[in-house]
Amino acid sequence: MVIGAGLAGLAAASALVERGFSVQVLERKSIPGGRASSYDAQDTGETVDNCQHILMRCCTNLWQFYGRAGVQDRIRWIDRLTFLEPNGRRSVLGGSRLPAPFHLMPSFFQLRFLGPADKWAVANALMSMLRSTGPKPDRPMMEWLRATRQTPRAIERFWRPILVSALNEEPERCSARYAFKIFREGFLSHPHAFEMGVPQVPLRDLYSPCVQHLRDTGAEVRFRSVVRRIRTENDRVTGVELDGETLPADYVVSAVSFDVMANLLPGADADPFFRRFPQIESSPISGVHLWWDREVTDLGHAALLDRQVQWMFNKTQDFARGQGGTYMGLVVSASRDWIRRSRGEILEIAEREIREAFPGTRGAAVVKSAIIKEARATYSVTPGIDELRPTPETPVSNLFLAGDWVQNGWPSTMEAAVRSGYIAAECILSAEQRPERVLVPDLPVTALVGRFPRTSL
Numbered sequence: 001m002v003i004g005a006g007l008a009g010l011a012a013a014s015a016l017v018e019r020g021f022s023v024q025v026l027e028r029k030s031i032p033g034g035r036a037s038s039y040d041a042q043d044t045g046e047t048v049d050n051c052q053h054i055l056m057r058c059c060t061n062l063w064q065f066y067g068r069a070g071v072q073d074r075i076r077w078i079d080r081l082t083f084l085e086p087n088g089r090r091s092v093l094g095g096s097r098l099p100a101p102f103h104l105m106p107s108f109f110q111l112r113f114l115g116p117a118d119k120w121a122v123a124n125a126l127m128s129m130l131r132s133t134g135p136k137p138d139r140p141m142m143e144w145l146r147a148t149r150q151t152p153r154a155i156e157r158f159w160r161p162i163l164v165s166a167l168n169e170e171p172e173r174c175s176a177r178y179a180f181k182i183f184r185e186g187f188l189s190h191p192h193a194f195e196m197g198v199p200q201v202p203l204r205d206l207y208s209p210c211v212q213h214l215r216d217t218g219a220e221v222r223f224r225s226v227v228r229r230i231r232t233e234n235d236r237v238t239g240v241e242l243d244g245e246t247l248p249a250d251y252v253v254s255a256v257s258f259d260v261m262a263n264l265l266p267g268a269d270a271d272p273f274f275r276r277f278p279q280i281e282s283s284p285i286s287g288v289h290l291w292w293d294r295e296v297t298d299l300g301h302a303a304l305l306d307r308q309v310q311w312m313f314n315k316t317q318d319f320a321r322g323q324g325g326t327y328m329g330l331v332v333s334a335s336r337d338w339i340r341r342s343r344g345e346i347l348e349i350a351e352r353e354i355r356e357a358f359p360g361t362r363g364a365a366v367v368k369s370a371i372i373k374e375a376r377a378t379y380s381v382t383p384g385i386d387e388l389r390p391t392p393e394t395p396v397s398n399l400f401l402a403g404d405w406v407q408n409g410w411p412s413t414m415e416a417a418v419r420s421g422y423i424a425a426e427c428i429l430s431a432e433q434r435p436e437r438v439l440v441p442d443l444p445v446t447a448l449v450g451r452f453p454r455t456s457l
Contacts, residue, residue, distance in 0.1 A: 001026070001240060001249035003227050003264075006034020007414055008402035009255030010210050011065050011421025013219055015438045016428060018068075023219040024247065026240070028226040031204050032211050035377060036414060038202040041370040044291070047202045050372050051287040052313050052331045057443065058185045058193035059415035061422060064440045069210040075197040076318065083161075084302040084312075084357055085113050095191055100446040101130055103191040113305055118154040125150060129184055130449065134177035138383040141179040142171040157305050165303070165310060167411050168283045168333045168378045175383045178411045190443040198301070200318040230254070230264045230399065237399045251431070253424045255402040258379065265396070273395050280388050280405060285377035286335035288350040291368040292326040296360035307353045308332060325367070328354065339373055346371050378412035379405045392424045398431065400424040 002013045005027035017023045031037055036053045040046070055062050055075070066072045080094035091111040095103045109119055125148045135144055141163060145155055160171055166182045167174045187194050199206050211221050229241040230252060239248040254261050258277040261268075268274035288309070295316075302312045311331040319327055330350055332338055338346060347369055355361045379385070389407045392400050402424040403417060410416035422438040429436045 001247065001251065002253045002255060003230075003240065004034065004255035004403075005029075005032040005211065005221060005223070006255060006403070007036060007062075007065075007207075007417035008404065008406075008421040008424075009034075009253065010207065010214065011061075011418040012253045012255060012402050012424045013214055013221075013421075014065070014068055014210070014217075015422055015425035017214060017217050017219040019425075019429065019434075019436070021428070023214070024249075025214065025219060025221040026225040026227055026242070026247075027221070027223050030223050031208075032221075032223075033203050033207040034417075035374065036203050036207070038204040041289070044289075044368040044370050046289070046291070046368065046370065047204075047319075048289050048370050048372065049199075049203045049287070049329070051285045051374055051377065052311065052329050053199065053203060053414060055197040055414060056186050056193060057195045057197070058190065059197075059413070060440045060442055061418045062415045063197075065210075065418045066206075069213045071206055071209050074199060074201050074206055076200050078196045078198065078301060079192075081194070081196065082299060082302045083111065083113060084299075084304050086306050086356060088357055088359060089113070090299075090302075093194075095194070099448050100191045100193075101126070101188040101449050104187065104194065113157050114154060115151075118151045118158070121148070121150045121154050122158055124148065126183065126188065129180050130188055132180065133184070134175075134180040138175050138177045140172055140383055141174050141176045144176045144179075145171060161303055161305065161310060164333045165331075166413075167381045168285060169381050170334050173380065173382055175381050175385060175411075177383070178381045178385075181409075181411070185442070189445045189449050191446070193443055196301075198313065198318075202319070227264060229266065232265070232396055232399075235395065236397050249398075251398045251400070251428050253400050253402050253421075253428070255421065255424075257376070257403060258405050259376070261401065265399075271395055273390060276388050277390070280385070281380040281382065282376040283333075283378050283380040284335050284339050284373065284375045286332040286338040286346070286374070287372040288330040288332070288346060289368075289370040289372075290328045290330065290350065290354065290366050292328070292361065293365045293367050294325055296326045296364050297358045299358075302357070304353065304357055307357070308338075309350055309353050312354065312357075326364075330354070335373070339375055343371055381411045392420065392427050400427045 002009045002025045013023045038049050083091045094107045096106045227240050231238045237252045262277040300314050309330045313329040315327045315329050402420040404412045406420045408419040
């Protein structure tokens with residue numbers, strides 16, 4: 001039994017059903033994907049994603065999961081990242097023929113939004129990251145950046161945009177350990193790891209085939225099935241209760257969020273293992289969708305510097321086929337200030353910043369718009385978070401946890417969700433005396449990176 005048809009639940013179910021298990025998936029919503037989903041905006045009639053979701057080449061388990069479901073062809077890859085200054089000047093970060101960790105160096109030193117001192121400081125810090133997995137004990141990344149004498153401009157135009165986008169948390173709050181991981185895994189260890197994959201279809205059209213794949217391989221997937229309680233006896237799960245129905249289960253994988261999980265198990269607040277879940281903090285993401293009456297830019301994406309809006313994704317090619325105009329998806333990560341703002345305030349800020357950054361918007365009009373606020377988009381990757389993140393194994397012998405918030409070595413990402421689902425499947429296989437590796441290996445570290453000596457910070 002798998003509770004939840006988000007990425008973690010779908011990944012666990014697919015791994016188990018392919019290994020001969022009889023699997024039921026119960027999902028309270030009418031669509032799969034969890035926090036990576038789509039809906040029809042009432043005020044526009046358009047299908048919009050709750051927020052822009054991307055992956056990187058280093059997301060090996062997520063990519064393999066897409067391959068299982070036959071949807072890899074619905075991902076468009078970007079190998080040159082564009083940064084846009086307030087005056088509209090562009091800089092591009094892309095690979096070269098140099099081996100990792102130097103593959104990005106030629107384009108990095110040509111970035112026009114950083115000066116020579118900024119680049120030297122960043123380069124020195126990146127080399128330090130190659131020699132360590134992070135400071136011990138862990139601390140906020142901003143403390144480490146200041147200790148390594150990063151310039152104000154390097155912090156605001158390089159470190160902050162990347163960290164906030166990747167970890168959904170500000171450098172003043174995010175774990176240096178996980179910040180190191182993002183840069184080591186995503187930018188330094190493999191020449192293609194930094195490349196960014198963008199779904200070419202709404203997320204529900206990406207994950208509906210995943211559900212069909214499960215059904216085709218023998219799993220039962222039920223939507224609008226709300227689990228009210230996990231029933232236990234003698235520290236074992238016996239089944240789950242729905243409205244007016246109880247389903248038996250030999251094993252349960254709970255692939256729901258930490259706040260929901262704490263309410264499913266009677267007496268959980270008396271167990272130290274479960275009692276820590278409410279201590280995990282959340283961090284929000286806000287998305288703004290703008291439809292312009294004409295083509296306003298030739299850019300497919302842009303990281304916006306010195307702005308509240310952090311990313312622009314031009315979704316016209318993929319989502320607005322034949323409709324004319326321009327459809328933009330804007331992203332504001334760690335958007336605590338935006339959660340409290342009204343729709344009018346958000347649209348005013350977003351449209352102003354886009355008009356300032358893109359000269360093609362002169363004379364153009366926004367004909368439709370939609371705003372999405374995900375107040376609990378991810379857990380907050382603060383120092384010491386792993387003391388709160390649970391293992392997939394629980395005190396209940398046949399109950400296992402999955403979700404990006406469960407310990408899997410990664411911060412809150414789609415890759416982390418899939419990894420956690422695969423790890424939960426591995427736990428069940430071990431319980432059945434059938435140990436097997438389900439996780440997919442990481443991208444290989446290049447020989448040059450492997451020669452860097454490890455030191456403690």
